[in-house]
Amino acid sequence: xxxxxxxxxxxxxxxxxxxxxxxxxxxxxxxxxxxxxxxxxxxxxxxxxxxxxxxxxxxxxxxxxxxxxxxxxxxxxxxxxxxxxxxxxxxxxxxxxxxxxxxxxxxxxxxxxxxxxxxxxxxxxxxxxxxxxxxxxxxxxxxxxxxxxxxxxxxxxxxxxxxxxxxxxxxxxxxxxxxxxxxxxxxxxxxxxxxxxxxxxxxxxxxxxxxxxxxxxxxxxxxxxxxxxxxxxxxxxxxxxxxxxxxxxxxxxxxxxxxxxxxxxxxxxxxxxxxxxxxxxxxxxxxxxxxxxxxxxxxxxxxxxxxxxxxxxxxxxx
Numbered sequence: 001x002x003x004x005x006x007x008x009x010x011x012x013x014x015x016x017x018x019x020x021x022x023x024x025x026x027x028x029x030x031x032x033x034x035x036x037x038x039x040x041x042x043x044x045x046x047x048x049x050x051x052x053x054x055x056x057x058x059x060x061x062x063x064x065x066x067x068x069x070x071x072x073x074x075x076x077x078x079x080x081x082x083x084x085x086x087x088x089x090x091x092x093x094x095x096x097x098x099x100x101x102x103x104x105x106x107x108x109x110x111x112x113x114x115x116x117x118x119x120x121x122x123x124x125x126x127x128x129x130x131x132x133x134x135x136x137x138x139x140x141x142x143x144x145x146x147x148x149x150x151x152x153x154x155x156x157x158x159x160x161x162x163x164x165x166x167x168x169x170x171x172x173x174x175x176x177x178x179x180x181x182x183x184x185x186x187x188x189x190x191x192x193x194x195x196x197x198x199x200x201x202x203x204x205x206x207x208x209x210x211x212x213x214x215x216x217x218x219x220x221x222x223x224x225x226x227x228x229x230x231x232x233x234x235x236x237x238x239x240x241x242x243x244x245x246x247x248x249x250x251x252x253x254x255x256x257x258x259x260x261x262x263x264x265x266x267x268x269x270x271x272x273x274x275x276x277x278x279x280x281x282x283x284x285x286x287x288x289x290x291x292x293x294x295x296x297x298x299x300x301x302x303x304x305x306x307x308x309x310x311x312x313x314x315x316x317x318x
Contacts, residue, residue: 053177067136068137072131073137088125112226119188119195191224195218198217239267
């Protein structure tokens with residue numbers, strides 16, 4: 001007689017697949033840059049944009065896939081969320097921001113609220129059929145949606161950077177992709193991973209629950225998102241305040257006109273300190289939630305179910 005098999009936690013060895021993906025992708029991106037600079041062939045620009053924009057997000061999703069709690073979180077599901085969730089997120093946020101936002105002091109907060117809401121909605125919609133929900137799986141699936149959003153957004157920024165008043169600029173595309181690639185791990189993927197963990201921890205019965213804890217997490221990551229996006233403006237205002245400058249030094253597009261040596265040094269310093277602080281808060285929040293998920297039993301259609309024990313895996317460095 002066949003016995004029903006109860007969904008259980010599945011140990012997964014991290015492996016080095018993510019490292020191979022990163023190294024091969026990086027080599028291909030560098031080769032593409034070299035060939036474009038040597039030949040000036042503009043038909044390779046889409047290859048450059050896509051490789052540079054997707055390299056770090058795909059690497060992190062592959063790395064996270066090896067840390068899933070249950071067998072339901074398959075590679076197909078992860079990359080389906082990466083692509084589908086990312087596309088739904090950028091489309092919905094673009095429409096909402098176009099119709100709802102206007103230039104104001106709260107612009108960055110509005111962007112954060114909209115983008116985090118659409119990513120959370122995409123995550124909940126695309127994972128509604130899962131029978132087992134754990135905090136860690138929610139974080140991994142949330143990160144997949146966030147990194148998909150990040151990859152598509154970075155591709156857009158890289159494409160825009162291509163066009164300058166002097167003509168097409170491959171150098172600006174490369175600089176944009178390097179900067180956004182370095183910052184990608186502490187951006188959209190991080191924020192949606194936090195929301196995914198809280199969403200799955202709050203699930204009950206066969207539905208996700210929009211409760212106080214989820215609303216608080218949503219507002220928290222939206223504020224982090226707003227601070228991240230607006231950090232240049234915040235650093236600029238602090239620079240003017242600390243150096244005793246006036247707003248008359250600002251151009252129409254909000255940049256300093258003929259900054260002094262002190263201002264030229266202080267502005268980027270304050271901006272990077274601010275970004276590092278926001279990233280530290282986000283990563284600390286993520287690690288606390290991940291640790292909480294270690295002792296949280298999975299839920300079967302909203303009810304907790306026992307987890308089969310398996311050999312303890314060695315601690316994984318973060």
